Amino acid sequence: MVMFSLTPVLDVCTQQQEGKELTKEEKQRLRKEKKQQKKSKEKKDDKPSRDSEKEKKPASAASPAPQTPTQPPAQKAAPAPVPVPASETPSAADKPAKSKAELKAERRARQEAERASKGKKGDVGPQAAPGKPKAPPSELQPVVKRLPEHVQVDNPEVLKKLAKKLERQQVYGCAPNCCGCIPLRSDYGYKVSLFSHLHQYSRKAPLTQQLGIPSTVIHPAIVRLGLQYSQGIVAGSNARSVALLHAFKQVIRDYTTPPNEELSRDLVNRLKPYISFLNQCRPLSASMGNAIKYIKKEISNIPSQCKEEEAKRKLLNCIDCYINEKIVLAAKAIAKYSIEKISDGDVILVYGCSSLVNHILCEAFEKNRKFRVIVVDSRPRLEGREALRRLVQKGINCTYVLISAVSYILPEVSKVFLGAHALLANGYVMSRVGTSQIALVAKAFNVPVLVCCETYKFCERVQTDSFVSNELDDPDDLIVTRTGTTQLEHWQEVPSLGLLNLVYDVTPPDFVDLVITDLGMIPCTSVPVVLRVKNVDQ
Amino acid sequence: MELQAVLMAAGGGSRMTDLTYNTPKAMLPVGNKPLMWYPLNLLERMGFEEVIVITTKEVQKMMSTDPKMKLDVKMKLDVVCIQEDGDMGTADALRHIQQKIKTDILVVSCDLITDVALHEVVDLFRAHNATLAMLMSKAHEFTETVPGQKGKKKTAEQRDFVGVDQSGKRLLFMANEADLEDGLSIRKSIMRKHPRMHIKTGLVDAHLYCLKKAVVDFLADNKSISSIRGELVPYLVRKQFSKTTNCPKIKDDAEDQNQKKNDEPHGRQNPLKLCECFIISTPNSPLLQLAQDRSCWNDHRGDMSEAYHGGKLRCYVHIMDEGPCYRVNTLAAYIEANRLAPKLFEEVPVHPSAVISERCQMGSDSYIGAMCQIADKTSIKRSTIGNSTTVKEKVKVANSIIMHGVTIEEGCNIQGSVICSNAVIGRGADLKYCLVGNGQQIEPEGKDHWHEHTP
Numbered sequence: 001m002v003m004f005s006l007t008p009v010l011d012v013c014t015q016q017q018e019g020k021e022l023t024k025e026e027k028q029r030l031r032k033e034k035k036q037q038k039k040s041k042e043k044k045d046d047k048p049s050r051d052s053e054k055e056k057k058p059a060s061a062a063s064p065a066p067q068t069p070t071q072p073p074a075q076k077a078a079p080a081p082v083p084v085p086a087s088e089t090p091s092a093a094d095k096p097a098k099s100k101a102e103l104k105a106e107r108r109a110r111q112e113a114e115r116a117s118k119g120k121k122g123d124v125g126p127q128a129a130p131g132k133p134k135a136p137p138s139e140l141q142p143v144v145k146r147l148p149e150h151v152q153v154d155n156p157e158v159l160k161k162l163a164k165k166l167e168r169q170q171v172y173g174c175a176p177n178c179c180g181c182i183p184l185r186s187d188y189g190y191k192v193s194l195f196s197h198l199h200q201y202s203r204k205a206p207l208t209q210q211l212g213i214p215s216t217v218i219h220p221a222i223v224r225l226g227l228q229y230s231q232g233i234v235a236g237s238n239a240r241s242v243a244l245l246h247a248f249k250q251v252i253r254d255y256t257t258p259p260n261e262e263l264s265r266d267l268v269n270r271l272k273p274y275i276s277f278l279n280q281c282r283p284l285s286a287s288m289g290n291a292i293k294y295i296k297k298e299i300s301n302i303p304s305q306c307k308e309e310e311a312k313r314k315l316l317n318c319i320d321c322y323i324n325e326k327i328v329l330a331a332k333a334i335a336k337y338s339i340e341k342i343s344d345g346d347v348i349l350v351y352g353c354s355s356l357v358n359h360i361l362c363e364a365f366e367k368n369r370k371f372r373v374i375v376v377d378s379r380p381r382l383e384g385r386e387a388l389r390r391l392v393q394k395g396i397n398c399t400y401v402l403i404s405a406v407s408y409i410l411p412e413v414s415k416v417f418l419g420a421h422a423l424l425a426n427g428y429v430m431s432r433v434g435t436s437q438i439a440l441v442a443k444a445f446n447v448p449v450l451v452c453c454e455t456y457k458f459c460e461r462v463q464t465d466s467f468v469s470n471e472l473d474d475p476d477d478l479i480v481t482r483t484g485t486t487q488l489e490h491w492q493e494v495p496s497l498g499l500l501n502l503v504y505d506v507t508p509p510d511f512v513d514l515v516i517t518d519l520g521m522i523p524c525t526s527v528p529v530v531l532r533v534k535n536v537d538q
Numbered sequence: 539m540e541l542q543a544v545l546m547a548a549g550g551g552s553r554m555t556d557l558t559y560n561t562p563k564a565m566l567p568v569g570n571k572p573l574m575w576y577p578l579n580l581l582e583r584m585g586f587e588e589v590i591v592i593t594t595k596e597v598q599k600m601m602s603t604d605p606k607m608k609l610d611v612k613m614k615l616d617v618v619c620i621q622e623d624g625d626m627g628t629a630d631a632l633r634h635i636q637q638k639i640k641t642d643i644l645v646v647s648c649d650l651i652t653d654v655a656l657h658e659v660v661d662l663f664r665a666h667n668a669t670l671a672m673l674m675s676k677a678h679e680f681t682e683t684v685p686g687q688k689g690k691k692k693t694a695e696q697r698d699f700v701g702v703d704q705s706g707k708r709l710l711f712m713a714n715e716a717d718l719e720d721g722l723s724i725r726k727s728i729m730r731k732h733p734r735m736h737i738k739t740g741l742v743d744a745h746l747y748c749l750k751k752a753v754v755d756f757l758a759d760n761k762s763i764s765s766i767r768g769e770l771v772p773y774l775v776r777k778q779f780s781k782t783t784n785c786p787k788i789k790d791d792a793e794d795q796n797q798k799k800n801d802e803p804h805g806r807q808n809p810l811k812l813c814e815c816f817i818i819s820t821p822n823s824p825l826l827q828l829a830q831d832r833s834c835w836n837d838h839r840g841d842m843s844e845a846y847h848g849g850k851l852r853c854y855v856h857i858m859d860e861g862p863c864y865r866v867n868t869l870a871a872y873i874e875a876n877r878l879a880p881k882l883f884e885e886v887p888v889h890p891s892a893v894i895s896e897r898c899q900m901g902s903d904s905y906i907g908a909m910c911q912i913a914d915k916t917s918i919k920r921s922t923i924g925n926s927t928t929v930k931e932k933v934k935v936a937n938s939i940i941m942h943g944v945t946i947e948e949g950c951n952i953q954g955s956v957i958c959s960n961a962v963i964g965r966g967a968d969l970k971y972c973l974v975g976n977g978q979q980i981e982p983e984g985k986d987h988w989h990e991h992t993p
Contacts, residue, residue: 249825
């Protein structure tokens with residue numbers, strides 16, 4: 001009796017299990033079909049964004065438009081993992097009344113085949129996603145197409161794709177026998193696994209090694225700029241944007257429209273390989289991205305009946321106006337607002353070298369405010385020394401400490417002024433690595449933190465951690481020689497050792513009390529409002 | 539266009555007259571290729587498509603007939619001929635072609651054999667917006683014995699003192715021993731700006747310079763400078779720290795000078811000051827200045843001044859630690875180059891059109907040129923044999939350089955010698971460490987050691 005009753009129970013159990021498998025499998029297949037349909041309709045980036053959508057859903061309550069095409073699949077996919085266990089039992093009843101053994105065998109075979117092809121593509125279903133909590137969602141860079149998830153930058157297939165993409169960006173007007181494509185800069189050294197999706201280049205292997213010397217493929221001003229970026233001669237968000245626009249002015253000046261082409265379309269196409277080149281030399285900053293968007297818009301808006309000379313003059317004028325408005329005048333406005341916040345007897349803490357913060361402090365000093373400054377610095381860049389030099393040259397009373405001493409010095413501090421590389425759409429501040437530390441410690445000591453940032457650095461990107469999108473600097477910068485010995489000299493030979501030289505980090509809006517922009521003093525959470533207003537204006 | 543290449547091939551080879559009195563230095567065979575093929579090859583590999591070649595009519599004639607030049611050099615050569623009397627220095631030559639120069643230039647000498655990665659020099663020029671960027675190399679000891687000179691005679695070469703800053707890239711000081719009478723004196727202004735200076739003496743100047751266009755314009759107005767290496771480069775290095783360069787009032791000074799020009803009794807000094815303004819005080823465009831102000835980079839630390847100490851004139855040098863870099867301007871260098879240059883370029887040891895009999899013993903590091911005829915029972919070791927040379931039976935050639943069109947009769951024994959073109963070595967001659975000039979004839983059974991046979 002027991003035996004008889006067991007088998008039907010067993011059967012039911014197995015059937016239920018099969019049912020689970022079947023239904024899960026069915027759901028998976030349905031989803032895959034939908035995905036493939038979408039793939040054929042839209043671009044390829046929909047698939048990885050499905051997972052990224054789910055992971056970002058809790059954080060991206062206010063995330064704006066750029067992901068609208070991927071919203072519908074997200075909505076369909078998001079409820080999918082939840083009701084899978086719930087819908088087992090009803091769908092178990094829906095099973096077709098075929099020979100179960102045959103169906104079982106068929107489905108198992110298909111499953112094996114799909115699993116085999118899945119493993120190659122790196123395609124993941126929803127059950128894999130929770131198993132990899134640290135998996136970074138795909139990057140969202142304004143200029144480059146998104147890479148599929150879980151694909152490492154060193155993967156040879158990805159490198160091949162990137163090389164092909166660079167090749168496709170053939171530079172205009174180059175001779176047919178010369179290689180008209182931008183060379184691919186190869187990564188250097190062992191990368192820490194958390195950041196394996198980012199590029200890591202060596203300063204000793206510049207991109208110019210692979211270019212011909214009288215650079216005909218890329219305008220010499222751009223080659224010079226790329227070199228200055230990669231060697232750090234032009235560093236700092238504002239400086240890089242200004243230098244970029246200066247180089248673009250030279251490009252526009254030397255540009256001649258080829259016959260049968262329109263300036264508005266041809267010039268934009270000509271700028272594309274230059275931007276790829278600069279990106280390879282050093283990843284573009286948010287401010288540079290916004291400047292490039294602006295220029296491209298201006299170029300496309302040139303009416304076709306406009307003569308070339310006049311069009312060029314207009315463009316050069318636009319660039320000058322942009323710099324004047326967004327950088328120079330903005331700095332003046334921010335200085336005016338900030339001076340209201342600086343009172344006599346203040347002890348102000350600054351971190352690293354921010355051109356804007358230095359400007360503010362110099363202006364405040366000229367307006368005869370009595371304050372002293374504590375400059376906090378950190379390795380390996382040690383930019384604080386440059387800030388210190390500029391402030392002391394003005395005559396401001398300064399103290400210099402390293403970031404390890406921040407908690408000891410904070411009881412003396414009355415305000416913290418920080419610069420920003422970019423302000424993200426969810427209110428996070430992206431700045432030099434170490435800024436979030438300082439903001440955190442300041443919050444613990446109840447010291448107000450004020451971030452100064454021009455509006456052209458506001459970015460529509462959303463990030464909550466520093467892993468997703470960052471920049472890896474040359475790891476050899478961390479090596480230091482003291483008293484004749486260099487301990488890390490042969491770090492590459494130690495297989496378990498990796499050097500990590502991060503450049504940026506993000507500070508949550510809870511630690512920031514006020515953001516001073518050229519539009520006024522706003523709280524961190526009003527950044528999306530500003531972005532929306534800017535979009536409406538344009 | 540970014541850079542224009544200029545090849546200086548009009549030099550007379552004054553330090554190896556034995557070799558050059560008949561063949562111009564630019565066309566001397568090194569590894570069976572004319573000497574000027576090497577810098578042209580370097581430029582071509584780097585991606586240049588056009589070169590301005592400054593040379594004499596004789597060299598131009600030889601160039602057009604030489605097969606190597608016609609086939610291997612694919613760049614467009616714009617040949618400019620100048621007089622052969624040798625009074626024109628390198629800077630004078632630049633002044634001569636000033637009209638052709640539209641952008642920054644890269645000046646190369648025809649006697650440079652190297653495989654340097656040129657981007658190292660040019661990157662310094664680009665990144666720092668330098669006025670001058672040059673290449674230097676650690677001097678190599680010459681190991682080969684030089685024919686015609688008994689024993690290892692160390693030529694009393696004048697030493698060059700080169701001062702670089704701590705990074706090894708910025709050129710702070712350059713002087714030749716001949717110009718320093720009492721000793722090396724360094725100005726206080728340099729020491730204040732660059733407290734740590736490394737002074738090196740064992741460096742060879744490769745005579746490869748990247749110069750800004752403004753320098754060429756300066757040369758055009760300033761006719762007193764005639765040599766790049768001897769006068770222009772030390773002048774530019776000195777002017778980096780000159781007081782006038784850092785003075786913001788220089789534009790006003792220039793205007794005052796202009797006005798006073800007619801009144802001044804010695805009007806010759808004024809043009810110099812005016813010309814200095816060209817290279818020295820070209821103001822940065824305002825955007826570039828803004829970018830530099832906002833950038834948090836400085837090339838030095840420890841004092842209160844901005845990047846580059848605010849100086850607009852900057853000279854940089856790239857010093858090659860390893861890798862071949864030869865200037866073939868002496869006999870010893872010529873021999874060394876012959877030994878090493880073919881290995882550099884992976885020359886085919888035996889030219890396909892050479893006729894070599896089977897019973898000839900040829901070492902692996904010998905190079906035979908085109909259309910040679912090598913007879914039986916010869917032994918050729920560590921030597922270079924030029925085109926159209928005939929070597930008869932039972933000849934032993936070791937450690938020698940034999941140029942084109944030479945006839946070597948039977949039974950000769952040639953060691954460590956240099957035999958120039960069209961010479962005839964008689965039967966049974968025994969030459970050790972000799973230098974046989976162009977078209978000379980050695981009598982049969984002659985025994986010569988350490989001799990120079992030149993007319």
